[in-house]
Amino acid sequence: MLHLFCPYCQELREENEFHYRGQAHIVRPKDPESLSDKEWGDYLFFRNNSKGIHHEMWYHVSGCRRFFNVTRNTVTYEIYETYKIGETPAVTDKEETE
Amino acid sequence: MSDLTTFEFAARAQNTQGATRRETPLHHVSHQNAEAAAVVFNEVPFCAQLTLRGSPENPDFLAGVEKVLGFALPVQPLTSHASDSYYVFWISPGEWLILAENIEPAVIEASLRAELTGHFAVVDVSAGQTLMTLSGEAVQQVLQKSCGYDVEASLPVGKVVTTTFAKATLVLHHQAEGKYFLIVRRSFADYVWRWLVDASAEYGLTVV
Ligand SMILES: [Zn+2]
Numbered sequence: 001m002l003h004l005f006c007p008y009c010q011e012l013r014e015e016n017e018f019h020y021r022g023q024a025h026i027v028r029p030k031d032p033e034s035l036s037d038k039e040w041g042d043y044l045f046f047r048n049n050s051k052g053i054h055h056e057m058w059y060h061v062s063g064c065r066r067f068f069n070v071t072r073n074t075v076t077y078e079i080y081e082t083y084k085i086g087e088t089p090a091v092t093d094k095e096e097t098e
Numbered sequence: 099m100s101d102l103t104t105f106e107f108a109a110r111a112q113n114t115q116g117a118t119r120r121e122t123p124l125h126h127v128s129h130q131n132a133e134a135a136a137v138v139f140n141e142v143p144f145c146a147q148l149t150l151r152g153s154p155e156n157p158d159f160l161a162g163v164e165k166v167l168g169f170a171l172p173v174q175p176l177t178s179h180a181s182d183s184y185y186v187f188w189i190s191p192g193e194w195l196i197l198a199e200n201i202e203p204a205v206i207e208a209s210l211r212a213e214l215t216g217h218f219a220v221v222d223v224s225a226g227q228t229l230m231t232l233s234g235e236a237v238q239q240v241l242q243k244s245c246g247y248d249v250e251a252s253l254p255v256g257k258v259v260t261t262t263f264a265k266a267t268l269v270l271h272h273q274a275e276g277k278y279f280l281i282v283r284r285s286f287a288d289y290v291w292r293w294l295v296d297a298s299a300e301y302g303l304t305v306v
Contacts, residue, residue, distance in 0.1 A: 009176060010176075013247070013261070017262055064189065064193075
């Protein structure tokens with residue numbers, strides 16, 4: 001069981017209060033009409049499958065019902081940080097560790 | 099008026115709106131185990147419950163709400179504030195739950211709407227959820243069985259958390275030493291009640 005620190009409730013809660021909601025920081029294209037099918041398909045369907053650092057969204061569904069971001073190591077499950085939507089991650093450069 | 103108005107209903111199924119019979123989610127509940135009861139259960143009937151949303155960064159919003167409630171909104175996470183008339187719980191950044199036992203929800207809603215302008219929301223959720231209280235000497239053991247949340251270490255008097263309880267989600271508030279509020283969706287009320295009957299069996303449960 002993971003323990004996640006909700007940056008809105010400001011305390012650790014058990015994983016069963018949360019839902020995982022996939023890769024974070026995916027920016028919706030400003031002008032979708034101008035994209036090629038490939039670019040639009042990449043935006044909609046294709047996600048990183050990184051070994052190591054991963055920035056992902058979690059949803060505090062049984063708590064404050066807010067989305068927030070988590071930096072997690074996909075190999076060790078270590079959680080480096082959680083941060084609010086709109087904030088930038090502090091931990092970004094550990095991709096090559098492990 | 100129909101003959102329905104002449105019926106006498108129990109406190110939790112009142113004829114409070116003319117001829118319309120009105121039932122709390124747990125109006126059917128009773129339990130005889132009073133002798134050795136270390137867990138005391140109560141459903142507060144027809145409590146006014148309103149969801150209030152607005153920006154805690156908006157001074158006009160905060161001032162307007164304070165004028166109606168008589169005290170400032172609790173803006174720190176997981177905090178609450180109570181007066182003789184109201185309980186107010188922090189639910190999420192920009193979201194609060196207002197409870198009142200003796201004021202009609204429509205009256206509260208109207209006074210908030212009269213004071214507030216701009217971007218805000220007030221929704222009467224009284225019929226959608228219910229307030230249960232749990233107390234007694236074994237109350238903490240029962241809660242610890244039911245929640246992953248560390249009720250003993252992390253829920254001092256005054257704090258409020260939305261968390262999981264058995265397989266339901268509810269708002270849990272430590273109202274006074276040894277007394278807890280459980281605010282649960284109407285559709286989960288009977289499930290939570292039946293869970294409590296089972297979880298309290300070893301201590302003895304009574305309904306007041
Ligand atoms: Zn939260």
